[in-house]
Amino acid sequence: MLAYQHAYHAGNIADVHKHLTLFALAQQLREKTSAITWVDTHAGRGIYPLDSAETQRGGEFLDGIQPLWQRRESFPQPSLVHSWLQQLAALNPDEHLHCYAGSPWWLARAMRSGDHLELYELHPGEHRHLQQFDQQLPVGARRHFGDGPTTLLKHLPVATPRLCVLIDPSYEVKSDYLAVAETLSRIAEKVRHAVVAIWYPLLAAQRHLELLEAVRESGVRKVLRSELIYADPDQTRGMYGSGMLVLNPPWQLDQQLSEAGEQLAALYAGRSTVEWWVAE
Template identity: 35%
Template structure:
């Protein structure tokens, strides 16, 4: 199945959580001069036009990034993320709400941080998005784009020669097996490269699927696993995403403290009285 298009959801509350964490991880990696690999299993288009028919049809970004970008006071940990969005929208009238033109996918965020000594590996299967991704990566040195299975692609690139790496697994979860496949890929990757940082995004649609992912990690050999979750509304048996979360293996040492400041802020700005968040060390170091 290749019907999923992230353009409908670009900049929504799930992207805010995922991409704010990604910017913090990449910012941390860049504090050392030694290069690193960034590997993205489901890259999407790279950059999204919030004025196009896809984004305007759902308007999800208006309840996500658009509610944050004009705020005068936000946690320091959101600074790299908010700065990036503002740099992409230099003509945005900061006195108006929802006046954004561009929103970066994960490759767009990575491009902001990657240096000459770093390398980027992007995987995408969708025939339309791979064209957009190739266009976005034009003249970007040391980026490698492949229209192939990202799960297998990750395993083929590990361990990186410089022994430093960040892996993002961000599937659309069109297929139920993605929940198991995503965790299994990290477990296998961890055996090849135990010191890498792995970020796995997931939607909260059915709680039992999230519980299954947690148990699979607990019974694996993976260590040092942080779990974040941000749910706009309580779990329900009805179809639809009520929340979003991240599993992060080998997070930067200060990430938990940073997100302890960010999550209450996101609840205040994006949520309601029903909104809940969690931050826990699921597996110790």
């Protein structure tokens, strides 16, 4: 069993980038009335208390969500970043940042009547933490202990008219990069209109390029790429940036992410890129 537990990294810059993208995607998909099946293939925990031993040990939120939260009133209204921070304030009503929301929380909050939510987690410890989130899950949400991508593919197509999937493994195993590209291709084959968001890390080894090239060569169309670089690749031993791929993004998502990316890049002294990786 892999050792990765996201609590050590909760609320870091990559989380901000990932969850802001997920929030923007969900907000746009909710504008149409037809039901959606939301799927989180690597759910982790629903909520991360920032005073926990794990989160304090990593302390990555101090460079991620913390400075963004402190400047939350400086973002224009309306804007994607401001709206996202307003949602996060529901977990922190006294204006102090106590908790950070994981992807299960964001997806549960996006659900409407008639929607479904499938949360998958394979790590036993993380699944026990996710189990504690059950009371906050709305009707139509289910938690599963098992391999998310494999189980999802077995149950496609879904019963609802629309499907939105978040895939964000730890990438501890080098083969994960190509496996994610294969999963994306198979989802697209089974559900042509599926919306799929993939998170990937930017590391010195540059293995994310394997994922990007495999997606390009797979034949899938209409893939948006968003990257936020917040450290010098030549001076950083760990992760220097965060990437997102979105298959079948809603109209104007690219514009929203471009504006938000510029704001994040200014805050974190980095740079942001939003472009079509594979055209329609």
